[in-house]
Amino acid sequence: MSYREALRLLTARLKKVTNQPRFEAELLLAFVRKISREKLLLDDEKEIPPEEWKLLNDLCLQREIYKPMAYILQEKEFFGLKFFVNQHTLIPRPETEILVEEVLKHLQSRSNPQPISILDMGCGSGCIGLSLAHEYTGKAHYFLTDISFPALQVAKQNQKRLLPEKKIYFIAMNQLLGFSTTFDVIVSNPPYVTEQEYDRLQLEIQHFEPKQALVPSKNFFENLFASLNTHLSNKGVFFMETNPNFIEKHAKQLTEKGFFVQTIPDYTGQNHFIKAQWHPFRKL
Ligand SMILES: C[S@@+](CC[C@H](N)C(=O)[O-])C[C@H]1O[C@@H](n2cnc3c(N)ncnc32)[C@H](O)[C@@H]1O
Structure with missing residues (x-):
């Protein structure tokens, strides 16, 4: 044949x-x-x-x-880089590139010559943190965390493949619990699908992508927002992709905690991302 x-x-x-x-x-x-x-x-x-x-x-x-092509080919392109992916990691989505672009805009607008510390919380394949490390030419310390140890191993593997010369720290951690340091930037694409939405997702996603990467644990956002300010430096910024159906609620919760909050739309025009700047003197 x-x-x-x-x-x-x-x-x-x-x-x-x-x-x-x-x-x-x-x-x-x-x-x-x-x-x-x-x-x-x-x-x-x-x-x-x-x-x-x-x-x-x-x-x-x-x-x-219905196994997704990215898992069969064990690869997904994101921000111009080819990331290895497997069943332990979410397949990077194109809209998440907007989140990376927003962080890059912020990094490039800085005038402070000191190295900046950047945390990618819930890094999965490492697509956000490693794309930032690839694109940003200024001095920075990168920390990539995930609650899933196998996902963290994939992120580490991607660092070795894509950015072998960069020093990047990989830490298995539940949210920010365990860090005693502060960061200048915390970026995250956390799980944000509700159980009801999950039941209606395509079979490809439900059967193959890790549920832990999609559906947050109980009080996930309340717990995260409560500990956020103690992990951000003065004027530190938190960037997050979130569920468009809950973005107004999340923006309000962060504003009430003393953050200056901005919402950012995706390619369809729906607000999908949050940029929240920490300002200690604005504490309510
Ligand atoms: C939506 S996926 C995002 C993965 C990757 N950053 C991306 O954009 O493709 C969410 C990630 O958060 C991790 N995660 C879930 N709960 C967590 C928690 N409590 N603490 C840290 N990471 C968590 C999951 O394991 C998963 O890798």
Whole structure:
């Protein structure tokens, strides 16, 4: 069987699970052949080796039970970097890039020459913290934390692959509990899906992505906001992605704690991100 025929068969099978079957079939074939998608057409009349066809079938079977492509290919692009991902980490979402852009804007507007300390809480694959470390050229100390030890291991693996020269601290931790230091920037994309919303999510997400990365524990935000100010330096800033349905509530809670709060929209125009600057003298 030729590569062209293999691609046709694969595309037909994937029609049941995705609305871009040809594209995904090409990605799987390129992955198996260890070449870029663009090169697939160059020799598509060539005979497919049996071991490649077998592997392709295995991968297609995984997709047919709705395993997300990023977990099959073990990779997801975020902010121009290719992050290794597995079942322990959320697949980085494109809208989270807005959060990184907002933090970068803040970092680039600083005039203070002192190194800045940046904490990415709930780092998952490390996509936020490592993208910041990749993009920001100023002096900074980076701390990446997660309650999930296996997720933290993935983040560490990504640092070794993508930024081997950078010194980055990885710490397993529940929220901010355990830190006695303060940070100039705390950024987080925490779990923010309600149980009811979770039940309505696509099967791809429900069956494969870690629930702990999606649904917060009880009183998650109340506990986080209560301990936030003691972990931010004077004029430190907290950046967070959150549930658009609760963003006004979160903004209000932070304002009541003495933060200057700004909400930021996503690509659809919905407010989805919070920037909250800590100002100790504004304590109510
Ligand atoms: C929505 S995911 C975000 C992952 C990654 N930062 C991203 O943007 O793709 C939330 C992350 O928070 C972690 N997490 C959940 N509860 C936590 C807690 N109490 N303390 C620290 N991290 C927590 C999860 O393990 C998960 O990796």
